Amino acid sequence: MADHPGTGKSRLSLHRRGFLTAAATGATAAVVARGAEAQTSEATPAAGVNPRTPRPVTLSVNGQTHEIGLDARTSLLDALRDHLRLTGTKKGCDHGQCGACTVHIDGKRALSCMSFAVMAEGHEITTIEGLAAPAGDLHPMQQAFVDQDAFQCGYCTPGQIMSAVACVKEGHAENDDDIREFMSGNLCRCAAYPNIVAAVKQARDAIREG
Amino acid sequence: MHPFAYQRASSEQAAVEAGNPGPGVRRPPTEAAAQFVAGGTNMSDYMRLNVTRPDVLIDINELSPSAYGHIEADSAGLRIGALVRMAEAEDHPVIRSDYPVIHDTLKLAATRQIRNMASLGGNVLQRTRCEYFREASFPCNKRQPGSGCSALDGFNRRHAVLGVSDACIATYPGDFAQALIALDARVEIMGPQRRRTIAFSELHRQPGGTPNVETGLAPGELITGYVVPAGPHTRRSRYVKTRDRESYQFALASAAIALDLDGATVKDVRIALGGVATVPWRAHEAEQLLVGQPLDETLARRAADAAFAQARTREHNGYKVPIGKETLVRALLETQAMDV
Numbered sequence: 001m002a003d004h005p006g007t008g009k010s011r012l013s014l015h016r017r018g019f020l021t022a023a024a025t026g027a028t029a030a031v032v033a034r035g036a037e038a039q040t041s042e043a044t045p046a047a048g049v050n051p052r053t054p055r056p057v058t059l060s061v062n063g064q065t066h067e068i069g070l071d072a073r074t075s076l077l078d079a080l081r082d083h084l085r086l087t088g089t090k091k092g093c094d095h096g097q098c099g100a101c102t103v104h105i106d107g108k109r110a111l112s113c114m115s116f117a118v119m120a121e122g123h124e125i126t127t128i129e130g131l132a133a134p135a136g137d138l139h140p141m142q143q144a145f146v147d148q149d150a151f152q153c154g155y156c157t158p159g160q161i162m163s164a165v166a167c168v169k170e171g172h173a174e175n176d177d178d179i180r181e182f183m184s185g186n187l188c189r190c191a192a193y194p195n196i197v198a199a200v201k202q203a204r205d206a207i208r209e210g
Numbered sequence: 211m212h213p214f215a216y217q218r219a220s221s222e223q224a225a226v227e228a229g230n231p232g233p234g235v236r237r238p239p240t241e242a243a244a245q246f247v248a249g250g251t252n253m254s255d256y257m258r259l260n261v262t263r264p265d266v267l268i269d270i271n272e273l274s275p276s277a278y279g280h281i282e283a284d285s286a287g288l289r290i291g292a293l294v295r296m297a298e299a300e301d302h303p304v305i306r307s308d309y310p311v312i313h314d315t316l317k318l319a320a321t322r323q324i325r326n327m328a329s330l331g332g333n334v335l336q337r338t339r340c341e342y343f344r345e346a347s348f349p350c351n352k353r354q355p356g357s358g359c360s361a362l363d364g365f366n367r368r369h370a371v372l373g374v375s376d377a378c379i380a381t382y383p384g385d386f387a388q389a390l391i392a393l394d395a396r397v398e399i400m401g402p403q404r405r406r407t408i409a410f411s412e413l414h415r416q417p418g419g420t421p422n423v424e425t426g427l428a429p430g431e432l433i434t435g436y437v438v439p440a441g442p443h444t445r446r447s448r449y450v451k452t453r454d455r456e457s458y459q460f461a462l463a464s465a466a467i468a469l470d471l472d473g474a475t476v477k478d479v480r481i482a483l484g485g486v487a488t489v490p491w492r493a494h495e496a497e498q499l500l501v502g503q504p505l506d507e508t509l510a511r512r513a514a515d516a517a518f519a520q521a522r523t524r525e526h527n528g529y530k531v532p533i534g535k536e537t538l539v540r541a542l543l544e545t546q547a548m549d550v
């Protein structure tokens with residue numbers, strides 16, 4: 001993609017909650033100022049409520065329910081990593097262009113950087129941490145990535161694996177061309193692509209044999 | 211990112227009311243205080259870039275699945291709800307068999323992760339990928355009316371050659387819209403005042419002097435769904451997309467074709483061009499040239515010349531004319547060769 005890569009702005013969110021409490025008064029002033037700048041009589045349904053105030057959000061992740069307070073701007077990715085400390089899901093671009101942040105929402109692969117966490121309320125989220133069996137046995141796709149040496153630095157790997165599990169489930173792993181097309185949303189800077197295709201095929205067969 | 215309040219709309223009425231800016235406020239929905247979000251794959255991106263700055267985000271994902279979430283297919287055609295996801299329409303058996311051009315535009319767009327999230331309402335309204343529009347520090351008439359266009363004499367390799375103005379040359383980036391405009395689809399709209407239906411070709415606006423006005427929608431108006439009429443041309447239909455890389459890339463040039471043949475003679479043809487124009491683009495001149503004639507490569511090339519006769523190129527996008535023509539010629543001949 002020739003689009004501009006992420007700017008890493010969301011680093012802030014690590015300390016957002018502490019920062020917000022401290023800056024609450026200033027924030028209200030900023031909202032009023034922006035209202036004036038807009039110069040319309042447009043009534044906003046949120047008038048009077050400070051949108052920066054964290055709101056309670058209930059997220060269901062890997063079968064567990066979490067109640068956290070979040071600024072509505074928090075992406076699902078930042079909520080997982082910075083609030084629930086589930087750092088297996090990676091941030092590559094933060095703009096939907098790399099696939100490192102792939103999770104499953106209601107069983108379908110999706111990009112957690114493009115979703116606001118508040119929008120995920122009421123949906124079942126699965127991350128790479130939720131893939132292995134409770135006893136610790138690796139998912140066949142995880143095992144296949146190890147067996148096929150389907151990574152170098154490993155940064156894209158959690159996203160690749162989440163995407164690959166869905167790719168097999170969708171029936172889009174029938175041949176190499178299909179795998180390449182339907183895995184194209186997961187970029188690998190180390191270019192482990194041939195090994196990734198091999199891993200998807202190994203896991204596909206292992207899953208079928210059950 | 212600008213702070214916003216988040217609301218879930220429980221009904222169509224509630225969504226439309228929440229989006230209604232009240233009497234006397236005239237600005238495009240993309241500049242309104244309250245804006246809709248469906249899949250969020252375009253909205254969250256542009257909000258993060260500080261390009262779109264709603265005070266209130268209205269989540270419409272819980273609107274009635276029967277009106278918004280279904281695809282209905284019968285002998286008259288298709289009705290596709292605006293909250294149907296790209297991947298759902300891509301997988302639909304009737305769309306695959308009877309409207310392959312729709313299937314192609316979806317399968318060749320973005321990635322499966324994005325297509326699982328993205329709604330077809332949001333898809334047609336996705337905003338341009340113009341680099342200067344996306345980077346909020348540059349002058350841009352679309353993002354900040356009157357500030358100037360950085361692309362005219364800037365890096366304009368991906369910019370449009372058809373439907374351009376002196377104020378904006380941004381490419382309309384979507385693929386699915388090309389299938390809709392080619393198949394004469396209609397758009398159902400629900401607004402604060404009334405429900406209405408318009409031709410899909412009337413939805414988008416060329417930039418002219420007001421590139422910030424991208425569609426004819428008013429704030430608070432919801433796209434409910436699309437109606438695609440059936441016809442003898444829909445089965446023999448196809449989308450060819452030329453890109454910098456084979457997958458996961460916006461079109462440099464593309465062509466959506468629907469063709470009704472009598473032997474080699476063209477009875478009816480619909481052509482839409484993507485990646486080269488500021489709006490979803492119907493190539494009527496090319497269509498007129500083909501109707502009633504036996505289709506071969508020579509004729510296809512004449513049609514392609516006609517389609518690009520009005521092209522206006524800038525420093526870095528002149529290549530789009532030959533590539534656009536080649537894409538159209540290939541698409542016509544491949545559609546002709548389809549086994550239907």
Ligand SMILES: Cc1cc2nc3c(=O)[nH]c(=O)nc-3n(C[C@H](O)[C@H](O)[C@H](O)COP(=O)(O)OP(=O)(O)OC[C@H]3O[C@@H](n4cnc5c(N)ncnc54)[C@H](O)[C@@H]3O)c2cc1C
Nearest residue numbers: 096248249250251252253319320329331332333384385433
């Ligand atoms: C990396 C990347 C690559 C991509 N590649 C392609 C590609 O190759 N081809 C392509 O076609 N697309 C591509 N896309 C764009 C993608 O298809 C769109 O982002 C998506 O379709 C938007 O749908 P959404 O539901 O997520 O919209 P949202 O982000 O939720 O909304 C988009 C806009 O539509 C409005 N809106 C949404 N629903 C409605 C409704 N029912 N009524 C009125 N207004 C509404 C919103 O207010 C907003 O202005 C790509 C996107 C990314 C991030």
Ligand code: SF4
Nearest residue numbers: 340350351359378379
């Ligand atoms: S081409 Fe349009 S969107 Fe791009 S900088 Fe110029 S005015 Fe802005």
Ligand code: FES
Nearest residue numbers: 092093094099113
């Ligand atoms: S972080 Fe790159 S797609 Fe989400």
Ligand code: FES
Nearest residue numbers: 152154188189190
């Ligand atoms: S293993 Fe390094 S990015 Fe894929």
